[in-house]
Amino acid sequence: MKPFSRATGVVVPFLEDDVNTDQIAPVGGGARLGEDYAQTFFRHRRRLADGSDDPEFIFNQPQYKNPAIVVTGKNFGCGSSRESAVWTFQAIGVSCIIARSFADIYRENCLQNGVLPIVLPDEAAERLEKAALAADGKQDFSVDLTDKTIRGPDGLSLTFDIPDSDRTRLLEGLDDIGLTMKCLDQIKAFEEKALKETPWAQRADIHVVRG
Numbered sequence: 001m002k003p004f005s006r007a008t009g010v011v012v013p014f015l016e017d018d019v020n021t022d023q024i025a026p027v028g029g030g031a032r033l034g035e036d037y038a039q040t041f042f043r044h045r046r047r048l049a050d051g052s053d054d055p056e057f058i059f060n061q062p063q064y065k066n067p068a069i070v071v072t073g074k075n076f077g078c079g080s081s082r083e084s085a086v087w088t089f090q091a092i093g094v095s096c097i098i099a100r101s102f103a104d105i106y107r108e109n110c111l112q113n114g115v116l117p118i119v120l121p122d123e124a125a126e127r128l129e130k131a132a133l134a135a136d137g138k139q140d141f142s143v144d145l146t147d148k149t150i151r152g153p154d155g156l157s158l159t160f161d162i163p164d165s166d167r168t169r170l171l172e173g174l175d176d177i178g179l180t181m182k183c184l185d186q187i188k189a190f191e192e193k194a195l196k197e198t199p200w201a202q203r204a205d206i207h208v209v210r211g
Contacts, residue, residue, distance in 0.1 A: 001114045003173035007096040008142040009068025011152070013132040014058055016072060020079030021106065025088045037084060037091035059092070063137025069096045071125075071132050077106025086113045096143045098150070098160075100125050111166055112175050116145060118160045131156050145170060 026043050046057050053060045059067075070089070076099040077085060086109045089097065096116040110117040120128065131152045132141070141152040145167060150158040169175070180187075194201070 001112075001173045001175045001178065004095060004114050004116055004170040005146055006142065006144050007068050007116065009093075009140055010064060010066060010137045011069045011071055011128075011132040011135065011141045012058060012064045012067045012094075012137075013129055014070050014072045015129055017074040017100075018078055019072060019076050021077055021082050021085035022079050024077070024085040025082055027082070035084075037088045040084065041088035041092055061137075067092065067094055069098065069141055069143060070094055071128055072097065072099045074100045076102050077109075078103040081105045081109070083109050083113070086110050086115055090115060098125075098128065098143075111169060114170065114173060116143065116162075116170055118143070118150070118162070120158070120160060124158050124160075127156065128152070128158060 023045060024042060025037070025040050042057070042059060046054060046060055048054050055061070058064055076097065085106065090113065095114070096118065097110065098118040098120060100122065101119060102110075102117055107117045128150065131154070135141070135153055139153040141150065141156075143150050145162075148160050148162065148167075150156070150160060169178070172178070
């Protein structure tokens with residue numbers, strides 16, 4: 001997993017609540033190896049009936065074609081647990097999603113794939129949303145995980161909270177396997193101690209009864 005420390009660029013003010021994973025990464029005919037997740041991204045909402053891009057959908061608008069950060073509403077990523085709903089954002093360049101709240105599984109999938117999920121309280125969220133709308137894709141914002149700050153035009157500066165364990169895994173680029181491997185010495189020491197102290201628990205002989 002690629003380490004995350006900072007995201008800088010265009011913020012998309014995608015100010016909707018209850019955006020579900022079937023909207024973000026619709027399944028059409030099943031998952032495919034080598035799928036183009038940039039094309040999967042909001043596939044149904046991005047297209048008109050004739051297959052052309054819907055100019056009203058915010059991610060199709062020219063100023064938001066190369067986003068780095070998304071600002072959204074409550075309960076983001078609800079619905080099924082499909083991990084591709086994170087991969088689609090990564091495919092278009094997004095590495096940070098800021099919401100008023102996340103569905104739990106979606107937030108965990110972000111952390112497992114190197115995307116920073118930030119939850120802001122209402123007052124801070126309103127300030128950021130207004131700034132993103134005013135910028136309209138013409139000014140960059142920056143999110144710094146090291147000092148847990150969000151900065152934007154006209155002196156905007158906000159702080160955010162994130163558990164230390166989540167912050168560490170993102171800064172070091174560690175998924176669950178990576179976190180486990182950090183403790184490899186302790187795991188080996190435990191196994192060696194257990195082998196000496198409880199050898200009977202380290203092996204089970206299986207007896208098959210034949211009729």
